[in-house]
Amino acid sequence: MEDLIRYAPDLAAGFLENIKLSIVAAIVSLVFGTVLVAMRVSPTPVLRAAGTIYVNVVRNTPLTLVLAFSALGLSDQLGLVFSTEPRTNSFWIVALGLAAYTAAFVCEALRSGINTVPLGQAEAARAIGLTFMQSLRMIILPQAFRAVVAPLGSVMIAMVKNTTVAVAGGFAADAAANMKESFDQVGASIPIFLGIVVAFMAVTLPIGYLTGRLAQRLAVAR
Amino acid sequence: MTENGGVTPLVRLENVNKHFGALHVLKNINLTVSRGEVLVVIGPSGGGKSTLCRAINRLETIDDGKIVFDGQVLPEEGKALARLRSEVGMVFQSFNLFAHKTIRENVTLGPVKVRGVSKDAASKRAMELLERVGIAAQADKYPAQLSGGQQQRVAIARALAMDPKMILFDEPTSALDPEMVQEVLDVMIGLARDGMTMVVVTHEMGFARRAANRVVFMADGQIVEENTPDEFFTNAQTDRARDFLSKILTH
Numbered sequence: 270m271e272d273l274i275r276y277a278p279d280l281a282a283g284f285l286e287n288i289k290l291s292i293v294a295a296i297v298s299l300v301f302g303t304v305l306v307a308m309r310v311s312p313t314p315v316l317r318a319a320g321t322i323y324v325n326v327v328r329n330t331p332l333t334l335v336l337a338f339s340a341l342g343l344s345d346q347l348g349l350v351f352s353t354e355p356r357t358n359s360f361w362i363v364a365l366g367l368a369a370y371t372a373a374f375v376c377e378a379l380r381s382g383i384n385t386v387p388l389g390q391a392e393a394a395r396a397i398g399l400t401f402m403q404s405l406r407m408i409i410l411p412q413a414f415r416a417v418v419a420p421l422g423s424v425m426i427a428m429v430k431n432t433t434v435a436v437a438g439g440f441a442a443d444a445a446a447n448m449k450e451s452f453d454q455v456g457a458s459i460p461i462f463l464g465i466v467v468a469f470m471a472v473t474l475p476i477g478y479l480t481g482r483l484a485q486r487l488a489v490a491r
Numbered sequence: 492m493t494e495n496g497g498v499t500p501l502v503r504l505e506n507v508n509k510h511f512g513a514l515h516v517l518k519n520i521n522l523t524v525s526r527g528e529v530l531v532v533i534g535p536s537g538g539g540k541s542t543l544c545r546a547i548n549r550l551e552t553i554d555d556g557k558i559v560f561d562g563q564v565l566p567e568e569g570k571a572l573a574r575l576r577s578e579v580g581m582v583f584q585s586f587n588l589f590a591h592k593t594i595r596e597n598v599t600l601g602p603v604k605v606r607g608v609s610k611d612a613a614s615k616r617a618m619e620l621l622e623r624v625g626i627a628a629q630a631d632k633y634p635a636q637l638s639g640g641q642q643q644r645v646a647i648a649r650a651l652a653m654d655p656k657m658i659l660f661d662e663p664t665s666a667l668d669p670e671m672v673q674e675v676l677d678v679m680i681g682l683a684r685d686g687m688t689m690v691v692v693t694h695e696m697g698f699a700r701r702a703a704n705r706v707v708f709m710a711d712g713q714i715v716e717e718n719t720p721d722e723f724f725t726n727a728q729t730d731r732a733r734d735f736l737s738k739i740l741t742h
Contacts, residue, residue, distance in 0.1 A: 312568070389587035392550055393646075397601035397653055398577025400570060407604065412591050489590045490635035 273460035276451040280461065283447035284468050290364050290432040290443070291472070295425055297368035302375025306413075307405060309380060320376070328373040332431055336438030339366035344439075356442060363438035371428045378420045382413030387491075415487040422480025426473045444468065499562070501526045501657055501688050502547055507556035509542060516542045517553065518712040524657070524690060529683045531699040531720070532692045534709035535735055540692040541584075543709065544661045547690065548579040561656060577605045580650030580658035584665050586642040588634035594621065594645050595630040598652045606653070613652070620648040624678050640671025644678055657688035664695055696740065700724060708732045 273280075308320030327335065339362045343349040351361035386409055394404030414421075433445035440446075444465050451461060500523035509517035516539045524530050532540045545551040546558060549565050549572060558565045560579065566572040588597050598617035602608040608616075621627040624644035626637070634642055643663055650658050660679065664672045676698050683689060683702040693699065699706055699720050706723040708716040708731075716723065716732045724740075727733045 387585075387587075389583060389585050390589060393581070393583065393587035393589065395573070396548060396550065396576055396579075396581035396583075397649065398573045398575075398605040399601070400573045403604060407600065408589055415591065490633060491590050 270460050272451065272455050272458040273464045276447070276461060277464070279447045279451065280444055280465060280468075283442060283444035284465070286360070286435075286440075286443045287429070287432040287445075287469075288472065290360070290367060290435060290440075291429045293361075293364040294367040294371055294428055294432070297365060298371035298375050298428065299421075301368060301372035302379060303410065305372055305376035306379040306383065306410075307402075309376065310383060310405070310409075312401060324373045324376055327370055328377070330370075332367070332370050333434050333437040335370045336363055336366045336434065339363070339369075340437075340439040356440075359438060359440040360442075363432075363435045363440040366438050367428065367431060367435075371424065371431070374424045374427070375421065378417045378424055379410070379413055381420070382415075382417035383409055385416040386412045412489050415484075415489050418480050418484040418487060422476055422484075425480075426476050429473055429476070430469060499526075500524060501528075501561055502690075503557075503559040504543075504546075505557040505559075507546065507558060508554045509539075509546065509551065510554055516712050517546070520556070520714060522707065522714065524688060526656075526688055527686045528704045529687075529689045529691065529702050530705050530707060531703040532690065532707045532709055533694065533696075533699065533735075534715070538710045539712040540709050541661050544659050544690055544692045547659055548576050548581055550581070573605070577601065577653055578656045580653060580655035582643070582646050582650055582658060582660045582663045584662040586634070586639070586646045586666070588642055588645055588649070590634055593631050593633055594626065594637070597634070597645060598649050601649065601653050617648070617652060620651050621645070623651075623681075624648045625674070638671060639667045640674045643667065643671075643675045647675075647678055647682070651682075657690065658682070660689060660691040660693065662692050662694070664693065694739065696724065708735070710735070 305320050305324060308316040309324070311317055340359065344358065344362050350358055352358040390408055390412065391404055394408040399407065432443060435443045436446045448461055448465055452458065502524040504520050504522045507517055507520040508515070520543060532543060534540055542551050546553050547560070560575060563575070566575055589600065592600065595614060595617050598620060599610065599613040602613040602616065603610055618627055618630065621630055624647055626641055626644055626648070629637055629641065634645070637645065663679070664675050667675065672695070676695060679689070679691070679698065680702045691698070703720045706718055706720050707714055708723065710731050716727065716729050718728070723732070724736065727736055
């Protein structure tokens with residue numbers, strides 16, 4: 270227990286980084302996932318193919334490899350730099366790498382949502398003269414989102430927990446990295462383990478609860 | 492009422508063919524619809540009636556032939572096609588009201604987003620149209636809260652809000668409970684009286700007799716017979732049509 274108290278400030282500072290990574294990744298992955306799903310259902314074969322390839326490659330690659338590729342491939346080799354300060358740079362590398370990875374899952378959740386929207390909705394939208402993009406934006410996606418609020422909650426919970434592999438992308442300042450550092454010094458400590466588990470559950474349990482409630486409230490009556 | 496000559500037709504189909512896989516659903520269809528005309532398409536299920544109706548605003552593509560609307564060949568896709576569709580109203584068998592929008596929003600969406608009408612003007616017009624179809628009191632409800640007959644009347648108001656040059660009705664009463672059929676037909680008869688150009692796929696012989704200028708009988712992907720309602724119902728020329736009528740009119 271003393272171990273937990275001694276390392277609490279370090280661990281808390283690390284956990285704050287997990288939260289910051291989660292917030293950036295949540296926003297970017299929701300936006301990018303929506304763009305991806307628009308590509309996957311678009312009438313243009315090239316866009317459809319690009320969306321499908323992206324989702325299948327990224328979704329089936331281990332996250333640690335995606336993050337390592339972001340850090341080593343994109344940042345070191347191709348010179349993609351967000352900040353001259355290494356720590357800030359690796360934060361953004363990891364946040365956006367995680368977002369790129371999560372976006373593939375957001376896309377697939379939304380696509381299953383689109384499949385719950387009856388074809389007649391799209392036909393009616395086209396019949397009053399809406400273009401493809403208009404009907405997607407005003408008619409199809411709003412209904413698809415409402416249908417998959419709960420599954421999107423699961424995707425977000427997984428994403429929050431995935432922030433603990435940030436070190437694979439060179440960002441060694443999150444709670445998991447700090448935990449490992451403390452173990453190196455004092456040996457493995459059950460209280461420290463449990464402390465971090467409780468911290469994550471304090472974030473992820475409400476996400477699950479709130480998205481579950483929201484799903485019921487937003488459900489489209491047919 | 493049967494005179495179609497002398498006026499440029501609003502819709503002209505020339506040698507239109509369409510296949511669903513091996514099934515030849517539209518076989519060399521030639522048909523014109525004049526301005527102000529009410530054309531009823533009847534015939535057995537699977538005969539190609541709905542496909543014909545949906546081809547006129549290109550919800551179904553055609554394999555070959557030509558469809559001309561208001562002097563212009565139907566655009567294949569994109570903005571031009573969207574513009575054409577905005578001029579052709581469509582009422583579906585299953586209503587297809589936008590489930591996440593209120594009745595009022597269903598009626599104002601097209602005018603606001605497609606035509607660029609102001610929200611206030613669109614809302615005012617929507618209320619007039621909802622008044623006309625008898626649903627004004629339900630304007631702020633959602634589609635699922637309305638009966639089938641009410642939903643279909645809203646769907647008609649939604650089509651009217653675009654000030655279309657014609658309205659296509661694809662079996663508008665087939666999904667309704669029997670007691671709700673008449674309220675929808677009454678609205679349609681009113682439209683016909685007001686001179687709206689209409690293509691109506693239906694099994695409602697009463698509507699055909701009262702409101703149609705012309706009846707087209709379709710079976711097996713072909714137009715088998717075309718005539719005035721009176722002539723068609725009392726004196727059908729083909730065996731196929733007489734056989735069909737004997738099955739639906741005797742009970």
